[in-house]
Amino acid sequence: MASFERFDDMCDLRLKPKILRNLLSEYVPNEKQPLVDFQSLAKVVSTIATHKLLSESPSSSADQKKLQAKPAVDDWVERLLALVSSDMPDKCWVGVVLIGVTCRECSSDRFFSSYSVWFNCLLSHIKNPESSRIVLVASCTSVSDLLTRLSRFTNTKKEAVSHASKVVLPIIKLLEEDSSEALWESIVHLLSTIVILFPAAFHNSYDKVEAIIASKIFSAKTSSNMLKKFAHFLALLPKANKGDAGSWSLMMQKLLIAINVHLNNFFQGLEDETVGKKAIQRLAPPGKDSPLPLGGQDGALDDASWNSEQLIVSRVSALMFCSSTMLTSSYKSKLNVPVASLLSLVERVLAVNGSLPRSMSPFMTGIQQELVCAELPTLHSSALELLRATIKCIRSQLLPYAASVVRVVSSYFKKCSLPELRIKLYSITKTLLKSMGVGMAMQLANEAVSNASVDLEGFDAVSSKTPSLTNAAVLKGGSKKRKHASNSGAEAENSAVEVGVPHNHLLKIAALEALETLLTIGGALGSNGWRERVDKLLMTTVTNACEGRWANAETYHHLPNKSSTDLVEFKLAALHAFLASLVSPSPVRPAFLAEGLELFQRGKCQAEMKVAEFCAHALMSLEVVIHPRALPLDGLPSLSSQFPGSNSLASQKHSALGLNKMDRIAGDGSVLSNLWLANVDVPANSEIQRSIDTTLPLPEAKRLKVGNDLVGSENVQQGDAPMEVPESTKESLGHVSDRDYDVVPKEVVSETQEGEGLAGKDSLMEEAAVGKKHESLGESDDDSIPSLKADDYLSSASDIES
């Protein structure tokens, strides 16, 4: 019977149960049938998602459909539950993962009525010590999906929290006992879900969770990927403890102490010992009770692995990552950010570059130093990340510390030559500029420019050519750079020509982005300093990046994907920065405007869509540069007017008429304006001052002044107007203006020569119309004006139509 049934199209609702049944019988194993093909399972999931097979449309049109759809989903759920309770791990696994999918896809009624059954099924697997690992992993993930769905029902908050808290302890136990990373990963995912959605569920187990996570971070067996995941969860954990500021601060304090303690050990012999002592003292002042170490009393801080430099560094990096995440993730309460401690920690790490202070050298062996130096870049990279997170977190409130951050950044720029770290530095520069604005651009511009030119050119050629433009500080920095660059002079020159080396690309992209941000924020500040240099630098960079390569863009298709996208990214970054240099405000005309327009024009026709898209955007932005606009304001007359304009209202409201009149007197308009200008004696500032100081009531002078310069003030006497206007004009305008300011003369003269500018009436059509009207108006000039007004409007309309 069913096989004869026809469907409307692929969206037919009756199709859904059919497909579902089909999937169920073909691909999903049952008690007897063994699981054959794993690949088919992915197909099942994607089909369900595409056709929304599990979403039962409640009370949709026909009963018949409903009757059919329901059983299909019922069958589905029954089958899953049967699978979940199967003894075979593979079938059980299929059941568990498909329940997770069902939690996402099924209708809310079905979810609401059966979620607790599902939850208990899954929980029993988690609690069962016999469960195979693959089932455990799947169960944790499915519970996480179930809770995610549950969090969207607002009326079950309490139940949801109690469900969530039931699962916390068992998974913590699992985390403690098991050592499989796959399982850890899904447990951490579940924990994160709970801490985000139901923080109250951690009520009783907060300390225990913290201790176990900390012990995992301190464990030597954790892989670096897992370390990051644990650290991320640890950063979220303070949300669980009532989410208040206190628990956040406590966690931050514990982290910073742990980091500093590790560093004290690691930096032995490399820095003054007092530095570490001071840092700890600041974090835990002697008077107050210091917090328990991270991970509770038995925190595993002092184990045998102290000797492994690599281990210490990976731990410290994880802890720093955790602090960075805490700083950047959003909290609902006020945070007390220990900025001074964070900054001094960063400074402390960056100050150690592996060189031995003279007094310390006898205490350290060459091998020790070698081991430390091998790990230092990782440590520095984490510290820079922490610095960036701090800036992002407190934004404008960095103000009191901003100057010292600038110093740290610029001194580290001078020391650091590793591309990876320099990329981080550029991104910090960008963050600083964006969060602190113009004031920061004033401080950081020279540093950013001289470093970017080193990285983009390999040597600071531009600054050496134009030493007069840069101040002493930059020159000093520049000369150092040149020395540094001369080491790798040949290599640098090569890299300027061949742009294939990937890491170099990333560094150049970072430098270009920093320059772009600098130009966006503070382009105008460099007008008598670094600006010319930057413009030139960007011009050469963009030429190198684009020229010759656009023609054969297709040749890159046979290259591995990675390097060709890198090239595109680099090209884009260069174009972005170049556009910024053309558009950024400057008192002089952009020097490379013509080249730029041509470049973008060519780029617009490129096959690479991203590049073409940006070039089109760039051309649009540059249009304003080549055709500067001074658009009239609607409602206000053009303000470039040099006339003592007037009550703008009248002219605006009756602009058609106004244009007429103006046209008429256009000839003598200029004369009038000259006359007026001649008449006015421009009182210099001091003159006004004097007149005010002496407070001489010079009524006449004042009245004259008022009459001349000022516009619409009521006390302007018509007689004072220093020009003669045709009687008729005055009369008619006076008549039509709603408000009875007698300031017509000045209005009449406003802007006639550039008449098109007025109120945007600039179409040729209209001008023609006005011209015609002008004649007709001339005849009826002496007649009654009201009729003329109406006439005028009518005629203008018809003129335009014709």
Add this chain to the structure above:
Amino acid sequence: MEETTVIASSSFDCGIGSWDLKTGNEQLRFKQCASPSHGLTAVGEKFLAASQLRNASGSSGSVFFWSWNKPQVEVRSFPVESITALTANSEGTYIVGGGASGDIFIWEVATGKLLKKWHAHYVSVTCLVFSGDDSLLVSGSQDGSVRVWSLIRLFDDQQRQHQERTLYEHKFDEHTMAVNDIVIDYGGCNALIVSASKDQTCKVWSLSQGKLLRSIIFPSKINALALDPGGSVFYAGGGDGNIYIGALNSKSDYATQFLGSVSDPSKAITCLAYCADGNLLISGSEGGVICVWNPRSGQPVRSFTFGHGKGPVNNIQVVRKTIVGNANKAQSSWKRNVSSLPPPLEKYERKGDDTMDGIVIVDPPLSSDVPVYSSYRSADLINEQVKELEQQGSAATEIEMERLKLEYKKSIQMNDQWQKNYENLLQVVMEEELNGGSN
């Protein structure tokens, strides 16, 4: 959602009036406030702060705080001298006050700490304005000087000791009489600064070049300025009760446009504000009338009377407040945040170790009550695990197979060996047997 509120105060004790700009309804009237011109400011969206005139004669000044939902003064602070100009940065994290002696004070709002105090002008400060990105401060003084300060540099004690540079970035001394108001446009690093003065001029300065671009002469002294952010024009409220329009790029030395005037021409315009949402200009006059204009048509849209028309209005500010969603919980937590006002402003800079305890209090974003979502992962997990299983089916088993094959070969060889041995042995035994038999 946003709500636009107009707040206004007077030099008489009329409190602070607040109105909803859209509807024109009067909102809460905050009590006990008599502030100098430029003495009223909203601190971010958090609360209101106003400097008080009453104690001006005494040795110390006073600054009061009101929270948005209570009419009574909640926090009173008493700085060392009377504060003649008060402003806050847009996030509401710092309050800056200009004193009668020409000193400028900068306080951290969250803790009330006086972070910095410096001698900015020779005589009293009349107005203070933050640049668009809050990194620069522009101050105007009674003696006609205008100065631009970089806050980052002000805090940089170390650099200051090394370099013999002046504290300020720019100084503009061309005004001959007191500066009454300053506005700065949205030009970023290339912004234009307009200052209005008692000397009947408004002057336009370039921030990037640090020099006077043009000076525009008005028929009366200018008390207040407001900037049309998109129109390159500014509105100037004159002492003669008129509102004039000036152009930032004007070629003329004279103001040429006129918007309108308040009903009573003898009453000067004392303050102006511009609301970009709806393009409205709001003026306050000596007569106590607050008038909302449509600057395009030049018509007044509505007006509020303040202090029963007795006291002159001398401060107007447009405040945009975010109203957080309607969910009960969200609302209550927002209210909780807002009503908890910070401690009073401290009188003196802290000295010694105590200066910087290194803690910065960061407010949560107002939108943090938006429900959080986590993502579903089951589907991905299936793919991952299936892939894993497949890989085990391919690479791992292949290796295993090879190993087994090798072992199999070895065992077969071994088997052969044993078999050979056995056969040899058998042969030997058989031979022995045969030999024995024959024996």
